[in-house]
Amino acid sequence: MQYEFTNGRILHLVQGDITQVPVDAISNAANAALRGGGGVDGAIHRAGGEAIMAELDVIRAEQGGCPTGSAVATTAGRLPATYVFHAVGPIYSGAKRDAEMLASCYRRCLELADERQVKRISFPSISTGVYGYPLDEAAPIAVGTVADWLANRETSVEEAIFVLFDRRTLEAYERALKARVRN
Ligand code: ADP
Numbered sequence: 001m002q003y004e005f006t007n008g009r010i011l012h013l014v015q016g017d018i019t020q021v022p023v024d025a026i027s028n029a030a031n032a033a034l035r036g037g038g039g040v041d042g043a044i045h046r047a048g049g050e051a052i053m054a055e056l057d058v059i060r061a062e063q064g065g066c067p068t069g070s071a072v073a074t075t076a077g078r079l080p081a082t083y084v085f086h087a088v089g090p091i092y093s094g095a096k097r098d099a100e101m102l103a104s105c106y107r108r109c110l111e112l113a114d115e116r117q118v119k120r121i122s123f124p125s126i127s128t129g130v131y132g133y134p135l136d137e138a139a140p141i142a143v144g145t146v147a148d149w150l151a152n153r154e155t156s157v158e159e160a161i162f163v164l165f166d167r168r169t170l171e172a173y174e175r176a177l178k179a180r181v182r183n
Pocket residue numbers: 016017018019029030038039040041043044089124125126127128129130131132133163164165166169
């Protein structure tokens with residue numbers, strides 16, 4: 001499914017493996033320690049190679065990691081991209097702050113994109129795997145935050161692509177996008 005905003009920018013929802021989709025910047029669902037994890041983070045490090053972790057080692061030494069709700073940029077190693085934005089989503093707790101932190105990590109990736117004049121950026125479904133965020137709560141936040149940015153901001157981003165690993169996740173994001181464009 002895709003949606004074109006009146007300003008010509010496009011939001012895509014596709015099912016697939018985010019490491020296989022060529023873009024300028026791939027967003028990753030990382031952890032606050034910036035140490036390798038499983039899920040999409042493991043896939044990104046496996047496909048991108050050791051250069052990415054070497055850069056994260058430097059960032060970790062300088063900054064101690066990355067706070068929840070934020071993101072840090074590295075190059076993309078062997079991935080079909082120029083950058084990886086390592087976003088730290090919230091571990092779901094049921095608190096109101098979870099939603100703010102989830103929206104904030106998507107926005108921080110979009111800011112990193114603008115700083116680098118990125119035109120095409122991809123996102124996984126941040127926090128809905130090991131971090132336990134209920135899919136039907138996370139999808140409207142993810143879609144809404146990225147859609148707001150594309151619709152309303154001065155931004156270098158022309159295309160944002162959610163690359164969703166399984167059918168259930170794709171369908172939740174499709175419901176969220178349909179609900180969003182009805183309003
Ligand atoms: P988190 O810890 O933020 O919950 P996970 O990596 O556990 O991150 O899960 C986030 C989402 O990424 C889940 O929907 C998971 O199915 C998905 N995922 C796993 N591998 C990939 C991949 N290669 N490409 C895209 N999405 C993936």
